[in-house]
Amino acid sequence: MWHIAKRELYDNLNSLRFALATVLLLALMLTNAVLYLREHPARAQAYHNAAADAVKTLKSRSTNLYSLATGGPGDLHKSPSPLRFCAEGDEAFLPTRASGANYGQRIANMPPVWRLFYPQETPNLRNIRPDFTTLDWAFIVGYVLSFVALLFTFDSISGELERGTLRLTLANPIPRHVVLVGKFLGAFISINIPFAVAVLMNLLLISTADTVQLNAEAWGRLGILYGIIILYTCLFIALGLLISAAVRESGVSLVVLLLIWVSFVIFIPNTLASIGSRTAVPIAYMEFWTQRMQLADEARAAYRNKYGDSQTTPSVHVLGEYVTTEAEEYERFNEAYLKQQIAQGKRARAITRISPTAIIQRLFESFAGTGFERHLQFIENVQRYAREYREFVVDTDRADPESLHVVGIQEGMSQKPVNPDAIPKFKDTLSLNRDFNTAAMDLLLLVLFLGVLASGAYLAFVRLEI
């Protein structure tokens, strides 16, 4: 078996495709590293500045509990992932922050209680550049490496069949599956050599730069990603062997492979996603906006009907209840809309799972900490923080015996200044555990894909007539 693998390897190493693949992969990986080193420090700096500003405004509110209860925690920023060179995850299209504030509109002549709001604007609106895919690892692996893998394998059986050398090999007393595994290993190693070199150069560049530091967890994640890349390469090699054995003619085998590749890489991830997203369409943004206005108006009208006409000001408790329920309802509405949008995004992504390229894209995003799943984690973090913040306000208020314990009303709350360090600060964290959980399904699918294709290749080769 090793003999066959070695022969394949020597064959490939001297070939044109090996040289071209090496050059291509090296160029891509180096660009990727240079770009990352240029962009990431600025991105991290911008995040730190924004987060520091947010903490500063939060501390400026700590003069009394009331301004904390109405002003809210302010902007909550999403921290950029240090592994963004692995998967861009189209971060440019995703919002970078959530916001907890009251937006200055007054209700019943007082500032309202803060509520969580999920801004929709993305950094991409003013961009008038031609559309393109950023050169991240996900692109290099998902598109280019799979393409290279097909080019290495499309003729590995049909080519030998055409030249007649396969008959010669099989005349020796070797079982067919050994030949197949030998070919598989040969192709695998010869694809992996240029890729590993390119990855090595990429990581060397990144790790020697002093502007970026990758911690142990990041290296662990990179290791996992490399494992996924190996799986993915195997998958395409198996696909190449399967078609090559099934079709018998090199030219035809390449055409079939390219068609499959085009639908895996371009058609399924994008077009099917658009079709899938139509099955769960949320209401239009404008509609959402008007509905929310109506909701607020209704609450206001209900309040006026109850208390507006009476000359005496309503008691603090009544006001407090009105203010808090208004904020709660508003936030619940925001959240419901966000959920609809997320559901649509999920639906669109679910249907793309029949393409291994889409799967690998999602896996990369999960482990690099970018993209959709990462954004969901960010939203979870924000919501957890919002709860903490509210609890903190209520608890601090409770601790003051002089307070009336009516949150959201100036007279009803503790008047003591708050220790600025005691206020909970927002921290956007990522857990590898959770990433694993979201990725488990995709990993399993990838392995299943590989199993099906590998056994397909085995069957096709064993039944092949020479």
Add this chain to the structure above:
Amino acid sequence: MLMTLIRRELLDNLMTFRFAAAVFITLLLVVANTIVLLKDYEQRLTAYNKAVNESHQELREEKTYSGYAGALIIHRPPNPLSIFNLGLDKQVGNKIEVYHAFIPTMWDAEKHGADNPFLNLFTSIDIVLVFQGVLSLLALIFAYDALAGERERGTLRLVLTHPIQRGYILFAKYISAMLCLLVPLLISLLLSIILLTTSTTMSLRADDFLRIGGIVLTSLLYVSLFYLIGLCISAMTRRTSTALMLCMFVWGVLVLVYPNLILTAVDIVPQPNTQISVYNQIKQMWEEWDRENKRFLRNDAVLGPLSRNGEGWGFRLKGVEYSFAPSEDKPSTLLYFYQTSFYAGKIGAESEPQVPLVQDYYGFYNRETINTVQRTWLVRKPALEAIYIQPANLGRMLLRFSPGGLYDAATEAWAGTDLDGIQDFFSTVQRYRRAVVDYFYDKKIFESRQWFAADKGTADWDALPQFSFHRSDTGINAKRALPDMLLLLTMNVILFTVIMLIFIKSEV
């Protein structure tokens, strides 16, 4: 003789598996994507119509003329030809405010009804993109063994024993392969046009078909270029397998890698950071305006001082209710707002003598604002171009080194979804702003009582000039597309000559 050759090549090509596969995959991709794009277009059109109606009503609810701030909103209609090449049609904002205190540009535009941000993760695939990827691949697959294959099989030698010029053979191969490649192109276009015409909301005008014709022509040039690239490789190599490998790598580099690589690399080039200095310059202009304004008010005993934060609003007019909405500054688009919209309710009888003074003041105030806007525009326009347009144009320029970039640019120009097409809309909006300002000057609205009070007569919005936008003429589209098409054509001619030279000199 030529006909015989063409017929032979045609039959050779038509009977192959790759031809069937080519037709099948192009049809599948084009039809599926047309359906998706059509739905998307309809959705955008509905949103547009709704937004236009809402803005129309919103404006009519304003009682004073000054209330038009933030209420006179123009929406950009979606381009029906965006189905062929989406270009910037969806990317750039489609809702823009018209107001005398700033000049509207594409960067001030926002999106009515923002899309679901989680769906932006998927690229929309337009018909041109399908052709760009799939047809080029097919052209190479048709070409790689055209010469190398015949040489290997020895049939080339046979053909050349006949008294035919070598150029004829090349020409016959070229014509027949192009005819074969035309089939999937035309059938898929036909199907997508049929789909478009069955849609009730989509209305294609006669000149739109001319533009589609231009897109077809460009597609032909593009496909032919890739076929010639394949033929060139085939003529240079002795073995089909080498030719195929080279073809595939060339395709991968030209279509897959180069555009993304070069656009990513443009980011590495440092951009001059003029934004802050220009913004400060603009700010200074407005501060000067503010001083003028204060000087005017200081000489006027009745009207109080006025400051930007709105502390001094009121002019000591008794019994007046003000509502006050400050606008946000936008350093990223170099906008510094001095103007704030406000609305005065009923004016009490005791302040009536002061009203002419206030009217006079607003006449001055608005005139000065408009003049300052013109002054800032002189700085703002080149700065915006340097910040936004130049990097984008650099990227586009570098893209032109790949045939895909040329093809994309030319078809964008035909469809009118390129930067120029979008700019057309925004320059129309700028002209419209000018028309509104002129109308206000003509009717002396800036210094009228209706500017700030609605107690004696309200604003008449129906007399306001109407906004209308028409996409540019086909001639202009053609003019914009022509340079790129000519480049494609030149590349074709050069490649054909090169192939001819190689083929004539080569030994069989």
